[in-house]
Amino acid sequence: MTYIRKTICPYDCPATCGLLAETDGKRILKVFADPEHPVTKGLICRKMQHYEQSINSPDRILTPMRRIGDKGEGKFEAITWEEAGKEIADRFKKILKEDGPSAILPAYYSGTMGVIQRKCGEAFFNRLGACSLVLKLCASAKGSGYEAVMGKTSCLEPEELKQSSLILVWSSNVKATRIQAMPVLQEARRAGKRVVLIEACSREMAPYCDETILIRPGTDGALALAMMEVIAEQGLQDETFLREQCLGYEEFLPIVKQSTPEWAEGITGIPAEVIRRLALEFGQAETPAIFLGSGFSRYGNGGMTARLITILSAFTGAWKKPGGGLCGSEHNGGPFVDSRRVARPDFRKTPGRMVNINCLGSALTDTKKDIIKAFFVFGGNPVNSVCNQAEMIRGLLREDLFTVVHERFLTDTALYADILLPAVFSVEQTDCFKAYGYRTFSVGRKLVDPQGECKSNWDMFCFLAQAMGFEEEHFKRTEEEMLEDLLSHPEQGLLELTEDEWRKLRDNGTIRQPFGDHSHFKTPSGKLMIVNKELEDPVPCYREPYGGEYPLRLISVPDSHTLNSIFLERPDLVAKRGPAALMLHPLDAAERGISEGDPVTAWNDLAQVEFTASVTWQVARGTAAVSGVYSSAITGTKLLFNALNHERISDMGATTLNDNRVDVKRRTE
Template sequence: MTALRSVCPFDCPDACGLLVQVEDGRAVKVRGDPEHPYSQGTLCPKMNGYERSVGSPDRLLHPLVRTGAKGEGRFRRASWEEAIQLVAARWKDLAREHGSEAILPYSYAGTMGVVQRNAGHAFFHRLGASRLDRTICSPAKGAGWSQVMGATAGPDPDEVLDSDLVVLWGIHAVATNLHFVQRVKEARRRGARVLLVEVWPSETAAVADRTILVRPGSDGALALGLVHVLAREGLADEAFLAAEAVGWPELRARALAEYPPEAVSRLTGLAPAEIEELARALARARAPFLRVGSGLSRYANGAMTVRCIVSLAAVLGAFGRKGGGCFADASSSQALDLSPVTREDLLPRPTRVVNMNQLGAALAELRDPPIRSMMVYAANPAAVAPDQNAVLAGLAREDLFLVVHERFMTDTARFADVVLPATYSLEHADLYRSYGQYCLQRAQPVVPPPGEAKANWEVFRLLAAAMGFEEPVFRMTEDALIDAVLERLSPSWRAGLDLERLAAGRAVTLRPPAGPRWRTRSGKIELRNDALAEPLPRHLPTHEERGLPLRLVTAPAIHTLNSTFMERPELRERNGGMSLRLSPAEASARGLADGAAVVAWNGLGEATFALRVTPGLPDGIAVAEGVWWLAHAPGARNVNALTAQRLTDAAGGSTFYDNRVDVRGA
């Protein structure tokens, strides 16, 4: 039995190192790599047992061509040659009749490797297809950070080990950032106090000394209320602000005038005394460390909310203290030039951009030309895209030629005209970075693909050949592309990097480059940013909907990741089924008992859940954890039947957390 190194490929900030035990060409056990600098040998509940996903008997093994109605899931087996020629012929006809923009790629983070994730970009640029704005996760968080910090790299997450006050703000870290939780526990063991600011008491509350529950979408108001108290009581780090920031006098004046504790109390639901107490605790801390999650950025005010929290960290002077700071995401993307993979230079002309959060509207409403074909890879929009009813109606169009590259017969694959079998990360080569830490790791395939499954890049090479594309990039291997990316590794990030270790498949740590402390236009932290329509941070309202009493919180699940891992029955069981949490008072007011089948509904649709009456849950919210395949849902829809296609205040992000519902018995 041989143990080979690999990397967790999924959409998680940890990007853990793996050791894969291989026997007779099969992965029989996956465990954590104890030599990985960040994950240090442990894995989350999802990746423990990854070999069961890779070796699942439900894997797609051969190309398929539809024989039944759209969505029915009836197909016949085809050869790769037939499938590729069918797709290429159809796309040539569509491009000739309607123009290439009638074709739309749809992909996201089903794999986070820089080659396989971006494998379709060069092909669709060369084709002149419509482009996809890939903003379904948390671009508003990045926008909020950059509006204050510019291109300043996020701190090393290990800084938290030297903090004496850790604030987990809007993050269910036990579900989404487990290895940071380990560091928080170590900081707590060393004497740090841990606070959780959230809208509901998730399992992450067990890590904290105290949980502070705010109303959904009010986090920015809380941050500005804390700035008010710091300014009013002389607790701001004036020396740091004078030396390192611009705009403090103006922000100070706004916070004092507009965000007193009484006003912030009405917005957040916290008592004025609680706001004042929290501000004083932050000011007393030697090195406060704020870890900002993504959920709070998925409201109409998401970017502004993050901007307010980052500004609070600056007012505390947290950035200037060992163990202190504000961590939204790592900035390792700055190190890698992906142009050898993405090849935007192949675009014959600028083509239209379709926001992936508005897929339902795009399939129904776009003209000149309408979307007549889609290719979906590394994504499952039928399950994960907002406004599920609109998305399913679009996918069911008989005039939509749908190609899906997948590992399983997902909700999206059931609507396909052609299904192509895909590989897992253990079966192809790639290069992985992280958005939660600074490791870089190269991985080679450790087991062969089952059946006729092919990697993303291999599929697009086949399609390019069938379309007659002759550019040399389409003849490159994955390893050649990885080499091209590494050759362009920014010299400022390359310093001290052990390239031999990287080539051997071991994780290496990128170090953010030396240089200007703050990579902004002014060279300082920009509490005032004159390039923006709103130069100063302020609280913005969320999407205000009338008539429905409950805020829907679409929380992450611990045992699955969006719709990934739903192929494993033991993980579905551990998640407890597709459930909806209500407080005892909200359940009682509707005559609903724990365990009952209930329907959550709004103007977009409805979905059936099992009710979990949850003591300690605030009134006025309903919490749905995870994104379930329809095949495993108790009704005909999942939670995204209830989420809107509306966008955030900047960067075109999703507003999954910004919807209202009511609940009735099924």
């Protein structure tokens, strides 16, 4: 006998999609979309349409293991949880005594986005007094730049774009990252509304837009400024709005007036006449909207660029009208629950050493001070997804570094583990989720017991806390009890739920708040902050990205077949995506004697990495683009795309994943 249960997608996407799982109570037999979910409404990505293939994969790690070969060799022997717990606790206690808590470094990111399973490791490491990880990866510069202008103001949700008269899809592969918004864009085009794509690589989104404007990577701020210059020169700005509901317009105006399309052409590679035409179209539109992705923000100037694009979205007063403004990911719904009840910052007695996640390589190889002696990875795969891969591997090869990895498959990070612990899938654990692309909150309770000896993040850290001798009651709870604690202490977003809504939520459901009030600026002054006196650069202006001496700008773009380094265990998705391809503009390829399908090597001062050439007009001139994250098992090479990425931090303390330069040559095999 089988039955259907609701559940929630736990991965790093804006929607926390609603799923239905067919189960016999022991195994998940099939996963499909939940038509009753208030946002996803029966539409899910191809990756989750056969989630059961990942859950039931024969390649899953099902028992704790100890390394028996060389580091990175991937040879392990099975051990018990008791043996693993004792070895970890003994090593941690020794390190705490001899080197202090700052010698223990945790690493995690977006392997799961649930409140409980993502944050529970913080309680354990706060109790240890270990290093704190600065989680400034992905889109954090975009969020910081937006907040520098808008404060806590909610931006548009995708459904509100139905009221937009013009949509600029800016640096966003919506098909790969926000699939629920695709019908909105298609409906807009059917209604005769223009959808314009601004991208450095348009490979997946170009067919869904009326026009594609290719831009040199890292120069989006110059385009935003030049568009404002044309709008101001033509008198299309909302002068009353900018003077009465914004701070710093007069101070910003000289920057705008000197930023002509001709100036921007030399920076962006976009012809001045195209910039002028786009600006006029935007300025004359009744309710223009910018659908803003994140790729533009992964540069040294990422936060500044986010500020400039956000200001552009308000320059014509569009925020005053339904459908006008900016659709990003800052919806500021809730708060629904207090994640501090999970993370327990009160367990930390003294401030810990701060390590930026973008600098893991340097942290693991620094032997001059604060030497890291233990590295604990959960909910992440940094060897595949964090910059300066070669340096990180060099650190992981240290014989005096004790590495623990909690994983489901033998990832490139897991290869370097001394102790490898088996992890669960979302249907095998209990959690709750706040979407970052919508104003929704969901509960996803465990549907089946974990396979083999797998443990959730929560159960693993409670087990290790016991092994360490921690006495706090927090570590003696079950994850179900933690969920009940969160729901029993609701924050603002849950205070006014009806009995039916509470019943729905507790039964693996989702509740949704109404759209935010976008014309009510939630800033200290109640006004939009064109000039922000709290910042090092109060007045927005164009800043160059880091760049470098090599001729081609290297970028990573999302792929609809995989998500970061997740789903690489699925042969069907890996096969459909194809080999690790380096996309090159035809003129750049011709200059190097490179043709479609050629084996090529990309290099800079950090590393050399092998790819297959893909020659396409869908990348900007002077750009080399890689789609998605691969693994060494797929490519057959140890070094991957992220080996070419520097650890440099952006103006908002975030990743500069796309701010690197390379050259490329044809490889003779």
